[in-house]
Each structure stands twice: as C-alpha cells, then as structure tokens.
Amino acid sequence: MNPDNNSEQKKLESLEMFRRETGENLTTNQGVIIDDTNNSLTAGERGPTLMEDFHFREKMTHFDHERIPERVVHARGSAAHGYFQVYESMAEYTKAKFLQDPSVKTPVFVRFSTVVGFRGSADTVRDVRGFATKFYTEEGNYDLVGNNMPVFFIQDGIKFPDLVHAVKPEPHNEMPQASAAHDNFWDFISLMPESMHMIMWVLSDRALPRSYRMMQGFGVHTFRWINEQGKAHLVKLHWRPPLGMHSLVWDETQKLAGKDPDFNRRDLWNAIEMGHYPEFELGVQLVAEEDADNFDFDLLDPTKLIPEELVPVKIIGKMTLNRNPDNFFAETEQVAFHPGHVVPGIDFSNDPLLQGRLFSYTDTQLIRLGGPNFAELPINRPVAPTHNNQRDGYSRQTIDKGQVNYFPNSRAGGCPMANPENMRAYTHYAEKVEGLKIRKRSDSFKDHFSQATLFWNSLSEVEQDHIVSASHFELGKVEDKQIQQRMVDLFNHVDHELAKRVAKGIGISPPTEPALENHGHRSPSLSMENTVKDSV
Numbered sequence: 057m058n059p060d061n062n063s064e065q066k067k068l069e070s071l072e073m074f075r076r077e078t079g080e081n082l083t084t085n086q087g088v089i090i091d092d093t094n095n096s097l098t099a100g101e102r103g104p105t106l107m108e109d110f111h112f113r114e115k116m117t118h119f120d121h122e123r124i125p126e127r128v129v130h131a132r133g134s135a136a137h138g139y140f141q142v143y144e145s146m147a148e149y150t151k152a153k154f155l156q157d158p159s160v161k162t163p164v165f166v167r168f169s170t171v172v173g174f175r176g177s178a179d180t181v182r183d184v185r186g187f188a189t190k191f192y193t194e195e196g197n198y199d200l201v202g203n204n205m206p207v208f209f210i211q212d213g214i215k216f217p218d219l220v221h222a223v224k225p226e227p228h229n230e231m232p233q234a235s236a237a238h239d240n241f242w243d244f245i246s247l248m249p250e251s252m253h254m255i256m257w258v259l260s261d262r263a264l265p266r267s268y269r270m271m272q273g274f275g276v277h278t279f280r281w282i283n284e285q286g287k288a289h290l291v292k293l294h295w296r297p298p299l300g301m302h303s304l305v306w307d308e309t310q311k312l313a314g315k316d317p318d319f320n321r322r323d324l325w326n327a328i329e330m331g332h333y334p335e336f337e338l339g340v341q342l343v344a345e346e347d348a349d350n351f352d353f354d355l356l357d358p359t360k361l362i363p364e365e366l367v368p369v370k371i372i373g374k375m376t377l378n379r380n381p382d383n384f385f386a387e388t389e390q391v392a393f394h395p396g397h398v399v400p401g402i403d404f405s406n407d408p409l410l411q412g413r414l415f416s417y418t419d420t421q422l423i424r425l426g427g428p429n430f431a432e433l434p435i436n437r438p439v440a441p442t443h444n445n446q447r448d449g450y451s452r453q454t455i456d457k458g459q460v461n462y463f464p465n466s467r468a469g470g471c472p473m474a475n476p477e478n479m480r481a482y483t484h485y486a487e488k489v490e491g492l493k494i495r496k497r498s499d500s501f502k503d504h505f506s507q508a509t510l511f512w513n514s515l516s517e518v519e520q521d522h523i524v525s526a527s528h529f530e531l532g533k534v535e536d537k538q539i540q541q542r543m544v545d546l547f548n549h550v551d552h553e554l555a556k557r558v559a560k561g562i563g564i565s566p567p568t569e570p571a572l573e574n575h576g577h578r579s580p581s582l583s584m585e586n587t588v589k590d591s592v
C-alpha cells in the first residue's frame with residue numbers, strides 16, 4: 057500500500073474509533089445534544105429572541121433551504137428499486153456485461169413520471185408518462201430514459217425548449233396547470249406537422265394509464281449495440297408488462313384527479329408493499345447496420361416506430377420492482393438519469409433528438425442538484441468503482457487522497473490512468489461520418505403522416521371514438537378558431553373521417569376532400585437480410 061494512503065487510512069480510522077451512533081438524542085448537526093426544541097432562547101420569558109440561539113438558527117436555516125428546483129419537465133414522479141435479469145445471453149449483439157449471463161441480477165432503480173405537471177400535480181392527467189431505468193451494472197451505470205409512447209413530438213432537440221414552453225402553463229397567468237388543453241400548446245402543434253404521429257398517441261387511451269404496472273415503456277430513439285467483434289446492430293428498446301396494458305377512461309381520470317391525486321403513485325407503492333411486484337419484460341427490435349437504410353422511413357427519426365410486422369420484438373429479459381424507496385427526497389427526487397449514461401456495447405445513433413438530449417440532462421442537473429458532485433449522492437453512485445482527477449466543487453463527499461490530481465504525471469502513486477489496452481474500457485463505435493456543416497432537416501424526415509394513419513387504422517372503433525372525444529375536449533377549449541382550423545387540416549392528412557368528426561365537435565367546417573401529401577415519400581426496399589426477425 058502507498059505510504060500516503062496508509063497514513064490517510066489511519067487518520068480516518070482514528071476518528072472512527074470515537075464514533076458512537078445511538079440515534080436516541082436530538083442533536084445539532086455538530087452532534088451537540090439539544091435540551092428543548094419547542095422554545096427559542098429569549099432574553100426573559102416575554103423578551104426578544106437571541107441571535108446566539110445556535111439550535112434555532114441551524115434548524116431554521118436548514119428548513120429555509122429544503123426545497124430544490126423541481127425538474128423542468130417530468131417533475132412529478134414515483135420510483136421503486138428492483139433488479140433485472142436477461143433470459144439468454146445477448147453476446148451475439150452486444151458486449152454489455154449485464155446482458156450476458158441469465159444468472160446475474162443487476163440492481164435497478166425506476167422512476168415513473170408525468171411530463172407537464174408540477175411536482176404536486178395530479179397523477180391521472182392526459183399526458184405522456186416517463187419510464188426511466190437506472191441499471192447499476194458492474195461496468196458502470198446504464199440509464200434507459202424512456203417514455204410510455206414509442207415516438208416523440210419533435211425530430212430535433214433544438215425544438216425541445218419551444219415544445220416545453222408551449223405545453224407548460226401559459227407564461228402570463230400560469231394556467232392551465234397540468235393540461236395540454238390550451239391555445240399555446242395547440243398553436244405550436246398546429247404549426248408542427250411532425251408532431252402528428254405523437255399527437256395521435258397522446259389523444260389515445262395510452263395517455264391515461266390505469267397503473268404504472270400496466271404500462272409499456274419505449275427507449276424511443278434508435279440506439280446501437282456492438283458485440284465483442286465490433287459488429288453493430290441498430291436497436292429499439294421496449295418494456296412490456298406481463299399484467300398487460302390497461303387505461304382509465306376519461307371520466308375516471310377526472311374524478312380521481314380530485315379524489316386521489318396520488319392514484320398511480322399509491323397503486324405502485326401499495327402493490328410493492330403487498331408483494332405484488334411489478335414486472336416488465338425487456339424487448340428489442342434489432343436491425344443489422346447494413347439494413348438500416350432499407351425502410352420507407354428514417355431510423356434516425358424519433359417520430360417513427362419500426363412496425364412489428366417488419367421487425368418483431370424479441371423479448372430478452374425481465375425487470376422486477378420489489379422495494380419501495382426509504383426516502384422520497386433522497387432517492388426519487390435526487391436521482392439523476394441521463395440518456396448519455398451508457399456502458400461498453402451500447403452506443404448512440406445520430407438521431408438529432410437524442411443528440412440534443414445528450415447535452416441537456418447534465419446541464420439541468422448541475423443546477424437542480426446544486427453543483428458538479430451529484431454523482432456521489434447514494435442513489436446515483438455506481439456500484440462500479442470510480443477513480444478520476446475530478447476534484448472539489450459544492451458538497452464534495454469524497455475525501456480524495458494523494459498529491460497528484462493531474463495527468464500526465466511522473467509521480468503515479470495512485471493516480472488513475474486511461475488505458476487503451478483495457479478490453480473493458482468504453483470505446484465509441486467508429487462510425488464513418490462525412491458531410492457539409494449545415495442547418496437542414498434531412499429529406500428522409502419529411503413524411504409526417506403515414507405512421508399517424510397507420511396508428512389510427514390499427515385502433516378499434518371504441519379506441520377511435522376515444523381519440524375523437526379527446527380532441528373535442530382538448531381542442532374545444534382553444535379560443536382561437538384559426539388554431540382549431542389548422543388542427544382539423546392536419547387531422548385531414550391523417551384520416552379524412554377523423555378530420556370530419558373532429559371538425560364537427562368543435563364547430564369548424566369539415567374538410568371536403570382528404571389531404572394526402574407528405575405520405576410515404578420514400579420507396580421502401582424492405583429487404584433486410586441480416587436483421588433479427590425471429591420473435592421469442
């Protein structure tokens with residue numbers, strides 16, 4: 057052992073010898089036992105409070121600083137601990153270690169959330185649900201930060217601030233609190249045809265889950281898996297609940313929002329307390345790299361899913377949630393997910409929405425969690441060891457040892473070294489990239505309606521009726537007739553009957569003919585030799 061470390065160790069041990077953890081007495085943060093926490097120290101029984109009352113000052117100061125900013129989106133959440141196990145080795149597709157051995161249980165922490173509402177808003181609103189999973193793997197943390205819908209509103213991350221400004225309460229009066237039923241939102245959507253596929257999902261019963269245990273999850277973006285030999289597959293990720301998928305009906309959600317705003321949170325908590333552990337199977341759609349361009353849509357476009365008729369979902373493992381958090385703030389609130397937390401064998405695609413996300417999460421967490429050291433919080437700390445030369449900053453927990461905190465150095469002695477020879481090191485996939493530096497959406501992202509139509513046609517009559525009723529409620533609240541008209545025009549690109557029915561319910565003249573432009577602009581070749589087509 058390094059003599060330096062040895063003496064540090066002794067220093068710490070010498071302090072530990074004196075620690076006594078009884079927990080019986082109320083103390084200050086300095087460990088001094090308190091005699092009375094009900095009365096301030098005053099000069100005389102009815103006199104002024106004294107500045108020297110260190111217990112009062114400490115108690116009040118800490119309380120004054122108890123709140124941290126809520127998440128800018130997904131502020132309201134509920135979470136649980138559990139574990140994940142793969143059913144069979146995925147070595148053929150990825151070298152990620154936690155996906156190799158069916159006997160290995162990888163600990164996970166999952167946070168479900170609504171997107172728009174504040175931290176104290178109701179659970180049962182019409183909204184997308186977040187479904188974020190942190191896998192504490194032996195190679196580092198892997199976060200799968202997904203939603204309960206397979207596509208998204210926008211194609212490029214640079215539009216996210218606009219989307220969120222539009223969907224959140226309006227800036228002048230902060231209304232409506234947790235609903236998309238307002239002019240700003242529909243104004244934005246009516247000017248963003250790329251959002252129409254997602255809008256169909258949001259108006260469907262998928263936006264009203266009966267329980268977090270009965271909800272699907274999706275990674276949304278196309279990611280990349282790379283095996284030990286360096287071969288890559290593009291991959292879409294799915295969570296599937298064995299309990300099946302169930303939704304509330306609109307009237308139920310309205311009543312529940314008043315009677316029990318914690319409905320989904322309580323359901324998750326109670327199920328786990330009663331031993332009815334929520335389960336989700338992990339599914340993948342794998343597309344060989346050489347087949348990536350053989351679809352009639354772009355795999356990099358997050359407003360598109362891969363139809364299962366083309367690439368079936370292969371079920372590869374299961375997650376079980378079996379423990380409620382001990383402390384909401386320390387765990388559910390302080391957890392920091394990031395789509396950029398990946399492990400060897402998992403990499404990104406050039407989906408411009410995903411690329412935007414890769415910047416946003418750490419940036420927001422730096423302010424939300426107060427500085428650069430939130431990876432040290434117990435809920436965020438990896439089970440894999442961490443060593444680097446990052447130092448100091450607000451609330452640093454680690455007592456870094458040694459004289460050397462830079463690289464290269466000639467004094468080694470405990471200083472961590474990057475090692476290109478290490479087979480378990482993360483190496484980015486060497487994707488060939490070339491092109492002009494431009495701001496231009498690829499033409500392959502132009503078809504905004506085909507999959508919206510596909511979704512509409514896949515629904516039963518009752519499910520279609522629910523979408524029409526939802527449009528009447530949501531768009532019926534819009535005051536600007538031009539916005540309503542633009543929305544009817546967009547629905548007319550999805551389905552003529554749908555547009556006529558929406559128009560009728562909100563007092564807009566129905567369209568006389570279907571609009572069909574922007575459907576399927578690319579010719580599909582759909583010969584996918586190497587893509588994984590066997591479903592398990």
Ligand code: HEM
Pocket residue numbers: 126127128129130133167168169185186187188201202203208212213214216274275276277391392393409410412413416417420421424
């Ligand atoms: C949370 C940004 C798109 C899923 C967040 C947060 C930000 C953010 C700033 C708050 C994080 C925190 O405070 O810890 C963005 C940006 C996006 C984007 C810039 C697009 C460019 C998406 C998409 C999905 C998604 C497409 C789903 C696939 C989530 C989830 C959370 C979240 C589940 C909550 C995580 C938790 O439970 O703590 N996002 N987001 N986001 N986002 Fe996104």
